[in-house]
Amino acid sequence: MQQEFTITLFSEKHEGLINKVALIFTRRKININSFLVVFCKTVNLYRFTITFTETEEAVQNIVYQMEKVIEVFKCYLQTEAELSTYQILLLKFPNSDEKEKQVTSIINAFQIIQENDYCVYTSKTHKEIIQQLATKIAELEPMDSF
Known part of the structure; x- marks a missing residue:
């Protein structure tokens, strides 16, 4: 049965x-319903968000193919309910920061x-866990900007 899926992938800037x-x-x-590319300045990555309607088996193959592309760091698949x-x-x-180990x-x-x-x-997680993470980061001393 076909349903709407959203794929989010992260990559560096590569032509083509x-x-x-x-x-x-x-x-x-x-057919692609929407295709969005956004540049994340803070981490110097591009985020692709693609929505389309297809069967779950076909979507699993698409995600597998996308993760095989060398320029792609990570690819996430979400249904409408998961969104x-x-x-x-x-x-x-x-690098070598204790806060990194505590937060991750x-x-x-x-x-x-x-x-x-x-x-x-990067991580795909529940909103509640992100709230826990935000409070943990607030408890830690402020991070230096670079």
Whole structure:
């Protein structure tokens, strides 16, 4: 049975990535309802949000294909029901910071970028856990900006 899905993926800036993503849908003759690309300045990543209607089996194959694209760091799949209960979270921490270990222990975070001076993590989690995380961050001393 077909239902509406939303795919959110994160990548760095690469020429032709929009074409690669659109080609995955074109080969399967799937119509895209919405396609949004946003630049996240704080973590220097691009976020793609794609909504479309398809069967769950076909969608699993699409997510698998997208994660195989080298430029894609992480790809999340959400149904309409999950969109109201889950949120995608991006965290940026200085390297070798104790706050990083304390905060990432609360959520199941996936590291997507490791640079010399910082790391970027992402996670798909419930709103309640994000509230717990916000209070934990508020309890910790303020982080230095870089």
